[in-house]
Amino acid sequence: MSYADLRELRSALTTASDIAFSLDAAPSGQETELLVDALRRALAAAGALGAEHGATGCPEHPRGAxxxxxxxxxxxxxxxxxxxxxxxxxxxxxxxxxxGWR
Structure with missing residues (x-):
């Protein structure tokens, strides 16, 4: 588990929570899209926490860019x-x- 993955998960969950608590009884399409995007980010970050080779698929740099x-x-x-x-x-x-050497 990398600290960056955990930080991304916490950030996405905080964002989703903030959006959810500010919703009205009938949220707009834009508000629901923002919430869904934040939840997708959280899901991706949570999945990366347990992934053996991370997003890169690289055994040498599993959590790299x-x-x-x-x-x-x-x-x-x-x-x-x-x-x-x-x-x-x-x-x-x-x-x-x-x-360059040729």
Missing amino acids: VDPLYGDKDDPLPPGYGRCLLCNDRRRRASAQRR
């Missing part, structure tokens, strides 16, 4: 690449270095 270029689960990944920003950055730098 997700690569924004390949962060979507539906995006095709280049051979050897995963969703881990740290590993992908290392691969990009190595690839750029090899191209």
